[in-house]
Amino acid sequence: MNRKILSIAIIFLVGIFSHTKGINWGVSDNERISLVFGDHTTLENLINPMLQTHQDIREMQIYYGAPYPPDYNPDEKISVGIKGKKKSISREFINSMRSYLIRSYRADEQAVLASLSKINPSHLDFNPHFFEYGGIYLYPLGAFLKLCSMAGLINVNSNMSFYFKNPGEMGRIYTLSRIFGVLSFIFATIIFYLLCLLISKNQNISLVMAILFSITPGFVMWSHYLKPYTGGLFWVICTLYGVFKFFEKKQLKWMVVSSICSGFALSSVLSYGYVFFTVILSIFFVANGVRGILKNVAIAFICFIFSYFLLNPYVLLSFNEFVNELSYIQSYWRNSVTLENLKYFLTMSLRYGLGTGVWLVSVIFLIFSLYFSRDKQFLVILLSLLPAVLYFGIITGRWVHYSFVIYPYIFLIILFGATKIGVKGSMLILLPVLIFTFIFSFAHVTLFCGKNIRSVAGDWVNKNIPENSSMGLLEAPSPWRTPPFQFLKYDIRIGTPEQIQKPEYFIVSQYQWLRGGSFKDIKNLLADYEIIKEFRKEPVFLGLKFRQSDNIPYDWCHPNPIILIWKRKIQKF
Numbered sequence: 001m002n003r004k005i006l007s008i009a010i011i012f013l014v015g016i017f018s019h020t021k022g023i024n025w026g027v028s029d030n031e032r033i034s035l036v037f038g039d040h041t042t043l044e045n046l047i048n049p050m051l052q053t054h055q056d057i058r059e060m061q062i063y064y065g066a067p068y069p070p071d072y073n074p075d076e077k078i079s080v081g082i083k084g085k086k087k088s089i090s091r092e093f094i095n096s097m098r099s100y101l102i103r104s105y106r107a108d109e110q111a112v113l114a115s116l117s118k119i120n121p122s123h124l125d126f127n128p129h130f131f132e133y134g135g136i137y138l139y140p141l142g143a144f145l146k147l148c149s150m151a152g153l154i155n156v157n158s159n160m161s162f163y164f165k166n167p168g169e170m171g172r173i174y175t176l177s178r179i180f181g182v183l184s185f186i187f188a189t190i191i192f193y194l195l196c197l198l199i200s201k202n203q204n205i206s207l208v209m210a211i212l213f214s215i216t217p218g219f220v221m222w223s224h225y226l227k228p229y230t231g232g233l234f235w236v237i238c239t240l241y242g243v244f245k246f247f248e249k250k251q252l253k254w255m256v257v258s259s260i261c262s263g264f265a266l267s268s269v270l271s272y273g274y275v276f277f278t279v280i281l282s283i284f285f286v287a288n289g290v291r292g293i294l295k296n297v298a299i300a301f302i303c304f305i306f307s308y309f310l311l312n313p314y315v316l317l318s319f320n321e322f323v324n325e326l327s328y329i330q331s332y333w334r335n336s337v338t339l340e341n342l343k344y345f346l347t348m349s350l351r352y353g354l355g356t357g358v359w360l361v362s363v364i365f366l367i368f369s370l371y372f373s374r375d376k377q378f379l380v381i382l383l384s385l386l387p388a389v390l391y392f393g394i395i396t397g398r399w400v401h402y403s404f405v406i407y408p409y410i411f412l413i414i415l416f417g418a419t420k421i422g423v424k425g426s427m428l429i430l431l432p433v434l435i436f437t438f439i440f441s442f443a444h445v446t447l448f449c450g451k452n453i454r455s456v457a458g459d460w461v462n463k464n465i466p467e468n469s470s471m472g473l474l475e476a477p478s479p480w481r482t483p484p485f486q487f488l489k490y491d492i493r494i495g496t497p498e499q500i501q502k503p504e505y506f507i508v509s510q511y512q513w514l515r516g517g518s519f520k521d522i523k524n525l526l527a528d529y530e531i532i533k534e535f536r537k538e539p540v541f542l543g544l545k546f547r548q549s550d551n552i553p554y555d556w557c558h559p560n561p562i563i564l565i566w567k568r569k570i571q572k573f
Contacts, residue, residue, distance in 0.1 A: 004197070007207045008190055015186035015214050018441065019223040022448025023178050025559065026105030026479075027171030028163075035458045035484040036100045042082060042488070047161050049078050050098040053091050054160060067328075082488060093487070096477040100484050101167050102160070104174050105454055106558050107480040109226040113173065116142045127314045131322050132329060134267035135311030136235065137228040144180045145173065177226045184231025185223055189214045191234065192408065195241045198248070199377070199412070200419050208430050209418070212437060213411055218353030218400050220441045224448050225558070229401045232268030235261050237408055239275045243282045247377050250286060252299070255279065259300040263307030265405075271392075272405045276304050278384040285376045341397030342390070349553045353400040354410065355440050357433035362410045364429075365417025378416045385409040398514075399555045443541035447559035457483035457535040457563040461507070464533075465490070465565075470503035474512050481511040483535075483563055496525060504568050510561035514554045529566035536562050 037043040060069055068074065074092035081087075103110045115130035115138060128138050149156045154176060155169045163170040193210035200206055213219075222230045242258025245251075258279045266273030279300055287293045309315065315322045351359045369378060388406045396402035418426035462485050465471070470491040477487060493500035506529055513519045537560040539546045548556070 003203055007193060007203065007210070010207065011189050011193055011210050011214060012186055014211055015182070015189055018215050018220055018445070019182045019185065020179065021445050023182070023224060024171065024175040025224060025448035026452055026454075027174045028101055028104065028167035029171050030168060031455060032100050032167055032484055035455060035462065036097060036486060038486050038489075043164065045081050046094065046097065047164055049080055049089070049094050050101075050164060051161055053078075053094050054098060056091075057095065087488070089488075092476055093492070097487060098164070099477075100479050101164050102170050103479050104171075104226070105452055105479050106225045107478070109174065112138070112141070112177065112226050116145070127318055129314075129318070129321060131312070131315060131325050132270055133228050134270070134308070136264045136267035137232060137269075139311065141177060141180050145177065148176050174226055178224060181226070181228065181231040182223045184234050185219065186214075188231070188234035188237050191237045191241055192411070195237060195244065195412075196415055198241065198244055199415055202419075202423055204423060205415070205418050205426060205430075208427070208434060209411060209415055212358065212430065212434050213408075215434075215438055215441045216353070216358065216407065217355045217437070217441045217444055218404065218407070221444060221556075221559075222401050222404070227401070228268045229404050232265065232272050233404060233408065235265035235268055236272055236275045236405055239265055239279065240408060240412070243278055243380070244377060246282055246286060247380075252296070255283065255286075255296060255300055256303050258282075259303035260307040263304045264311070266304075266308045267311050269405075271402065273308075274388055274391075274405050275384075276300075277387075278380060279304070281380045281383055285380060337395050338397075339394065341395070342393035343397075345393035345397030345403070346389075348549075348551070349397060349400050349403070352553055352556055353403070354407070355433075355437040357436040357440075358410075358414070361429060361433050362414055365414045369413060369417045369420060372420045375416065378413075381409055381412050381416070385413070398553055400553045401555055439541055439544060440539075440546065443539035443544060443546050444559075446540055447537060453535045453537045453560040453563060454479070454483045457507075457533075457565070458485040460533060460535070461485040461565065462489075465505060469505055472497060472500055472503040472506040474508065480558065481509045481561065482507065483509075497528065502528065502568060506566040506568075507563070508566065509563050510557045511554075514552070514557060519550050526566050529568050531564050532567045533565040534562065535564075536560075 033040065033043055037046070056072070057068075060072060074095075075090050077088040077090055078094060079086050080089055080094075099110075111130065112133065115128035115133075118129050119126050119138075119142060126139070128135075130138075145154065145156070148154045154172050155162070155166075156173075157163065157169075189210055192213050193206055196206035196209045197203065200209075219230050219233075238261040239258045242254050242261055246254035246258060259276070262273065262276035262279055265275050280297060283293055283296045283300060287296045354362065370382075385406060388403075388409070392403035392406060414430075418430065421429070461483060467489045468491060470493060472493050472495075473482060474494075474496065475481065476494055477492075491503070493503045497503070497506070506526055508522055508526070513522045538548060
């Protein structure tokens with residue numbers, strides 16, 4: 001068998017093995033009905049109010065994340081018959097309970113499915129009303145799900161109550177959508193292998209680099225989510241491949257290819273459009289004279305913009321929606337921009353996302369390459385990487401996945417270093433890193449297997465906290481931060497202890513202290529309470545346990561956040 005084909009087959013198998021185990025984690029299922037509603041009778045009584053509140057929000061939110069209009073009151077009470085008694089429940093709480101039936105344990109996965117549900121091909125209406133993720137991701141995913149429906153793998157039903165009664169059907173949609181992302185990432189890894197081969201001209205180094213890329217902890221984690229951050233790297237890497245072919249062949253067609261691919265990268269995730277900067281840099285190193293540079297830059301820009309709008313026409317057709325969504329995204333990040341983020345990004349977020357081994361080796365190989373390498377290609381990669389590190393570090397430093405676009409650059413830095421060291425020397429370094437990364441990544445894969453810690457916590461609450469007890473939550477219940485339990489059994493109060501008259505119990509998840517605070521802040525806030533139960537699940541593989549830091553990146557706790565049950569201390573007089 002041809003060596004290259006064999007390598008591609010190995011990469012494919014490694015990708016399938018490492019990225020699909022536990023792929024159906026945290027999706028809606030019948031267990032949720034039992035934990036949240038207790039029985040089907042309670043669920044049936046709530047179906048109509050849940051349908052109505054869902055439709056209200058659907059009509060109000062023109063684009064995903066849009067704020068409620070001023071005249072909408074989430075605290076408005078709706079009278080619902082529960083077990084022969086009338087009970088007044090707020091709209092917000094009804095929405096919260098509905099989310100446990102149709103959402104996963106990963107925050108915001110539903111955004112993709114919500115945008116697809118707004119597309120109406122029969123009326124030639126392809127407006128997703130969602131622009132952070134673009135058409136190169138949404139439309140192929142929609143087509144993939146349509147094929148799955150035609151094959152009988154999923155049941156696509158316009159009546160939302162169908163999924164309320166059959167949450168497992170929604171669960172299958174989540175699972176297959178994630179598999180679509182996994183396949184996209186595997187193809188990205190194959191292109192990355194070909195890119196490494198183009199640069200190094202060595203099969204062994206290229207295969208090791210591709211496998212290391214495939215099992216990178218951040219990528220393995222995010223392949224388990226319905227998000228475009230891993231699959232979208234396909235277009236980023238295709239762009240880089242085109243750039244290096246442009247360097248090698250000096251042919252205009254490769255610059256055009258890389259420019260088009262960078263537009264598609266922008267069309268997968270807006271931040272991935274950064275790779276176009278690399279295309280522009282390459283022109284300055286390859287083109288001849290000022291006129292040649294300006295001509296090539298103009299052609300590249302036209303190709304970049306054209307390829308983006310080709311699959312995102314509604315950015316222009318619904319321009320106000322696009323601008324409003326960008327404003328919403330900007331406002332989300334505005335208050336989190338600090339230089340402290342950069343330090344955290346370099347020492348924590350990158351270390352978790354890359355794995356400690358790759359993180360250390362990237363620094364060593366960077367220093368080595370800076371001293372020995374004079375390649376123009378290396379310089380382009382380095383000049384592309386540095387501003388991106390500053391940008392993503394300062395703005396999104398406490399998250400891992402937002403900076404995935406720079407990971408291919410980091411791996412290429414390692415590759416350049418490996419080519420300078422030589423095959424034997426680089427293998428002595430890379431193979432131990434590969435083994436450690438494999439163990440670390442698969443330890444985290446175990447977090448997606450078995451019973452989720454949220455369900456364990458919810459079951460414990462139902463069995464151990466007396467009915468009608470007052471229960472405090474810092475935020476409205478949601479599947480990713482609040483364990484599923486029978487909310488209607490308790491006097492649920494939302495806010496800080498002082499705001500809600502100090503309920504008897506309080507439930508807090510790791511989300512609350514990772515997002516802009518610390519566990520110390522939570523302890524101070526709940527000074528009158530003591531922890532009576534802790535739910536924690538650590539990554540374990542081959543007997544090796546990786547205890548999670550209390551200060552891990554915010555998005556690293558998604559699979560199984562720590563959940564704490566607090567009880568108000570008995571006052572002594």
